[in-house]
Amino acid sequence: MSFPHLLSPLDLGFTTLRNRSLMGSMHTGLEDSRRQFERLAAYFAERAAGEVGLIVTGGFAPNIEGWAKPFAGTLATSGAARRHRTITNAVHAEGGKIALQILHTGRYGYHPLCVAPSALRSPISPFKPRELSARGIERQIRAFVRCARLAREAGYDGVEVMGSEGYFINQFLVAHTNQRQDEWGGSYANRMRLPLEILARMREAVGPDFIIIYRLSMIDLIPSGSSWDEVVQLGKAVARGGATLINTGIGWHEARVPTIATSVPRAGFTWLTAKLRAEFKAEGITTPLITSNRINTPEVAEEVLARGDADMVSMARPLLADAAFMKKAREQQADEINTCIACNQACLDHVFEQKTASCLVNPRASHETEMRVVRIQGRARRVAVVGAGPAGLAAATTLAERGHEVHLFDSAAEIGGQFNMARRIPGKEEFAETLRYFRRRIERTGVQLQLNRRAAASDLVDFDEVLLATGVTPRNPRIKGQDDPALAGRVLSYVDVLARRSRVGQRVAIVGAGGIGFDMAEFLTEPHSPALDLPAWQREWGVADPAEVRGGVCPAQPAAPARQVTLLQRKSGKPGAGLGKTTGWIHRAALKMKQVQMIAGVHYEAITDEGLWISFGERHEDPQLVAADTIVLCAGQEPLRELLEPLQAAGQRVQLIGGALEAGELDAKRAILQGTRVALAL
Ligand code: FAD
Ligand code: NAP
């Protein structure tokens, strides 16, 4: 497939972008230390070489008050600007263009010096902001303008002014967070004065031939958010007031609607950009609009642009997942793109855990300087990789890319291991893309794949090296009665349900509330996948047209659950506490909507014809029956490494990777990272 709209250049008058893709701003953590600028430069340079039209950096604060957290990356001096040359030179050397995002977090700042229009703490920060005086506001405006001037001095092609996601500028726009009585509060004209003042003065300072992107919140997804009339009024004023491009922002960070998780339908918010574009057209405004959120393949991007929803598409995480996304699209190799599955596990979750952001499907992201794929010198080794789950796939393809002779065995009829179960979960359909990518990469790199082949130790002794990526087996919780022949077919493991497709009754008790227990509850209660049906998803999460409801949120109308499910765990804490920081709340909210009952702190006493008997406390008190037709066991996993001992006994060189090495807290992020690292070192 060709992508004529996505690949057509965009003429901005004083400069031309080579195509319609923008690498959206994504904080990696490397911004916050000047010692990491070499790494940041290599990371961006790889994306520039991959032909993205315009890169936007992660956010840099214009001053201390604007910090996201203490000592966050700041651009406020000429000395700092000089250091940014490392980044801009590297990008320009690859023929790319790059803009610096100016991010003032206002009351979202995780530090005691944060400021805001009014002294109102946000629901997601422990710090109450200081209310700015009129002079204080003037200082912030000057800081924004200085930051843009310094960005130009540093060699950037432009800046993006962050005006959405509930940050500082957004906090002025909405009456709920701006309760000022002076010329910066009250009427909407007063509330939107701040961004317009910043833009006008910024344009004057940087001149006409410098890109200024304004990121505009098109739907706040909070009850008292902007109305559509206000969005349009601001959009027009921003277009006329000096912005070169207008980017789409979706939802404040405190919103309780998922906006980028894998369960959000692809391109699920581009209708808002389309709506604004129609308003612009009616008034002859030609400022290009960039649309955003859950656009992760060139096919989706092309469709959005061809439909006329926007002039450009922003993709942040998809460019982490594959630096060469646009190059592959241009070279008609879209099927080789490593697609972002929107899991957030190695990118946003890392940012929240104060770790460097990377990517689950591409562990080289942000580690370009250290994880180099170097072709081997000298003799290629014959390597057997046993198991084509995420760990084995990453290892086999990386080894083959480096020039080794690789034989990959799997006892199943298809590659993917547990990902074949994961992709059956409603809202996790994207996981199939990773398997498509690896299937193609196996062909391209020349890995010799043998499916339906359960490898025995005797098959492996002639290889120079064996990697055991044989994964895990479900843990048997050994609950009294579970193997009673009279209950045959009523006690199932997650593998029975997801891989063997065993029949499940109407009332279900799930033993184990980890990642798989939660997924199982979603699988059993969702009548269909809302991720594939935008109107159904919008009803499920209460997303409305902001032209009808201020802020674009209304009461949720979830579909009735397909089954009555009880989810249990032995620990006494909150079920799902170990789920990802940025997605755990979504899973918990989804199960609440599906009326899943969660019970923690239980002992499993017995399984009988009636269901599952549980009790509580040290003395196993208060016995209760969870009436159930089917009991599904999701009690964790244990490593499967039956080949290790015989191979070691035969003197074979052998290494374990993925679940075969360690099943505790195993996820695909660790499996792929481990597979890649081992393959790079061999
Ligand atoms: P596996 O995926 O288990 O693969 C092992 C492979 O080895 C299998 O294909 C098996 O057939 C093969 N094999 C075993 N023995 C032999 C032999 N002797 N010869 C040949 N082949 C053999 N992780 C996440 O990070 N995020 C998620 O959102 C997520 N969701 C999940 C949802 C579900 C429902 C499930 C079940 C898992 C989910 N996971 C998720 C976990 C993730 O899939 C695993 O962590 C990952 O697959 C482990 O990879 P692995 O390569 O170590 O093992
Ligand atoms: P898990 O997250 O470790 O959960 C195992 C569950 O089983 C826990 O609730 C545990 O809680 C229970 N359990 C453990 N031993 C038990 C026993 N002997 N008897 C009864 N219950 C027992 O593992 P998982 O759900 O199997 O998932 C496997 C991995 O896949 C996880 O590490 C996870 O990271 C990954 N995964 C991730 C996602 C995601 O969305 N990121 C989704 C699915 C899977 P108690 O001990 O308190 O009972």
Ligand code: SF4
């Ligand atoms: Fe996408 Fe997951 Fe990679 Fe983040 S970690 S970029 S969400 S695939």
